[in-house]
Amino acid sequence: MKRIVISLLIALFGLNCRAALPEVTLQDIAGNEVSMASLTGKGKPVILSFFATWCKPCMRELKAISELYPDWQEETGVEMFIISIDQAQDVQKVRPLVDGNGWEYHVLLDPNGTFKRAMNVQNIPHLFVLDGKGTIVFQQAGYTDGEETEIAKYLK
Numbered sequence: 001m002k003r004i005v006i007s008l009l010i011a012l013f014g015l016n017c018r019a020a021l022p023e024v025t026l027q028d029i030a031g032n033e034v035s036m037a038s039l040t041g042k043g044k045p046v047i048l049s050f051f052a053t054w055c056k057p058c059m060r061e062l063k064a065i066s067e068l069y070p071d072w073q074e075e076t077g078v079e080m081f082i083i084s085i086d087q088a089q090d091v092q093k094v095r096p097l098v099d100g101n102g103w104e105y106h107v108l109l110d111p112n113g114t115f116k117r118a119m120n121v122q123n124i125p126h127l128f129v130l131d132g133k134g135t136i137v138f139q140q141a142g143y144t145d146g147e148e149t150e151i152a153k154y155l156k
Contacts, residue, residue: 021134022118026083026108029095034108036115040134044077045155048128050110050121052086053093058125061143066103068148076155081106085116085124129154 021036028034040046051058072078084094088111098107129138138154
């Protein structure tokens with residue numbers, strides 16, 4: 001019985017205690033391969049945001065963050081990676097969306113949902129804040145207007 005309880009605790013809290021991202025490689029919108037494990041551990045916070053081009057709450061979240069992102073970068077050196085979970089046939093919609101909104105984020109593509117599954121993302125938008133060591137210090141699923149102020153607290 002003790003083993004079951006310990007296993008459940010590890011399963012429930014393991015993602016929040018992880019010091020490194022899963023060993024998954026994605027492509028950015030330019031076609032370059034990017035290892036997820038290489039994104040962290042550089043002493044600066046990282047934001048990962050899972051989204052899809054058809055997701056209205058995702059668009060609201062990304063637009064709200066875009067207004068604060070330059071200040072966050074100046075204050076903390078944060079890097080933001082947005083991960084599109086659009087299926088392969090819809091990947092061509094991602095670049096026009098990003099360019100049209102003038103977003104300065106790093107854009108990655110996860111059309112097969114490999115990274116999404118590895119991070120246990122069930123619903124989008126889903127955002128993670130990682131500290132400079134790569135530890136997840138905050139995550140939120142869904143978006144409510146004004147939540148970006150909560151994100152800012154974890155960047156410092």
